[in-house]
Amino acid sequence: xxxxxxxxxxxxxxxxxxxxxxxxxxxxxxxxxxxxxxxxxxxxxxxxxxxxxxxxxxxxxxxxxxxxxxxxxxxxxxxxxxxxxxxxxxxxxxxxxxxxxxxxxxxxxxxxxxxxxxxxxxxxxxxxxxxxxxxxxxxxxxxxxxxxxxxxxxxxxxxxxxxxxxxxxxxxxxxxxxxxxxxxxxxxxxxxxxxxxxxxxxxxxxxxxxxxxxxxxxxxxxxxxxxxxxxxxxxxxxxxxxxxxxxxxxxxxxxxxxxxxxxxxxxxxxxxxxxxxxxxxxxxxxxxxxxxxxxxxxxxxxxxxxxxxxxxxxxxxxxxxxx
Ligand code: AVJ
Numbered sequence: 001x002x003x004x005x006x007x008x009x010x011x012x013x014x015x016x017x018x019x020x021x022x023x024x025x026x027x028x029x030x031x032x033x034x035x036x037x038x039x040x041x042x043x044x045x046x047x048x049x050x051x052x053x054x055x056x057x058x059x060x061x062x063x064x065x066x067x068x069x070x071x072x073x074x075x076x077x078x079x080x081x082x083x084x085x086x087x088x089x090x091x092x093x094x095x096x097x098x099x100x101x102x103x104x105x106x107x108x109x110x111x112x113x114x115x116x117x118x119x120x121x122x123x124x125x126x127x128x129x130x131x132x133x134x135x136x137x138x139x140x141x142x143x144x145x146x147x148x149x150x151x152x153x154x155x156x157x158x159x160x161x162x163x164x165x166x167x168x169x170x171x172x173x174x175x176x177x178x179x180x181x182x183x184x185x186x187x188x189x190x191x192x193x194x195x196x197x198x199x200x201x202x203x204x205x206x207x208x209x210x211x212x213x214x215x216x217x218x219x220x221x222x223x224x225x226x227x228x229x230x231x232x233x234x235x236x237x238x239x240x241x242x243x244x245x246x247x248x249x250x251x252x253x254x255x256x257x258x259x260x261x262x263x264x265x266x267x268x269x270x271x272x273x274x275x276x277x278x279x280x281x282x283x284x285x286x287x288x289x290x291x292x293x294x295x296x297x298x299x300x301x302x303x304x305x306x307x308x309x310x311x312x313x314x315x316x317x318x319x320x321x322x323x
Pocket of ligand 1: 050058163164165167168207208215284285286
């Protein structure tokens with residue numbers, strides 16, 4: 001079961017998983033769709049575009065922290081034999097860590113892990129050109145369900161969970177994911193966890209509702225994906241992109257709001273979805289953390305928080321925790 005994740009790439013997309021998650025989400029109240037559905041080929045390209053937007057500070061802030069401190073991070077993690085990156089995507093930010101690691105351990109292995117085979121293939125190709133001596137083992141897997149591939153990663157390992165991707169998980173799910181990860185690690189292994197930090201909504205909201213409308217297109221693209229994969233008949237023009245700050249839960253939320261009352265057939269699921277005017281489909285939560293929240297989450301999962309690196313404005317942090 002577990003090794004199947006590595007040996008049988010999805011060949012594009014796993015239709016059974018898409019169907020199960022979409023069915024559950026569209027029948028729920030309030031309606032929701034899981035954010036992993038964003039990342040088909042077009043969604044992954046749109047996300048790359050988001051990372052270059054002036055309003056979207058997380059990627060460039062994280063990259064600056066990594067660039068300034070990569071060598072220190074690798075030393076603090078004990079110069080690991082393998083680097084495992086969960087949700088690697090195009091793995092462009094990871095290059096600076098890989099370069100720092102190879103200086104200390106030329107024999108190091110890199111295992112980029114992602115649900116998107118497209119992004120992964122591109123990342124592997126690029127890294128093999130840039131770092132010809134680096135052993136790259138791409139893994140198509142969904143976590144926390146499919147972490148069995150970790151057995152094959154040489155110890156000690158450093159697991160990277162960058163991009164504040166943890167922010168997409170509900171706190172309980174995040175602890176569960178990190179706990180499942182901890183259960184697969186050994187003494188001497190470490191985790192480098194990136195978290196976006198809580199800050200003024202005047203900075204947060206535009207980062208998820210940019211002037212150029214790229215995030216709106218990214219959000220709506222999930223409906224295009226359902227039209228293509230499930231034969232659904234969502235009309236994108238009848239939905240509005242909504243991004244809002246939920247202070248109580250310390251998260252940005254993205255929704256797709258129906259502008260009219262409508263009934264949308266989803267033939268592959270054998271259902272029709274009714275929406276009222278103003279009804280929203282919740283497509284993403286992006287949690288914004290305090291150090292306290294991060295330490296608690298890591299502690300619940302069994303990790304020991306060791307130290308963190310942040311930018312001068314204190315907008316983003318990379319935390320090192322030991323297994
Ligand atoms: C990839 C989950 C970190 O939450 O900021 C960007 C995704 N959504 N703009 C984030 C995203 C809308 C992003 N993460």
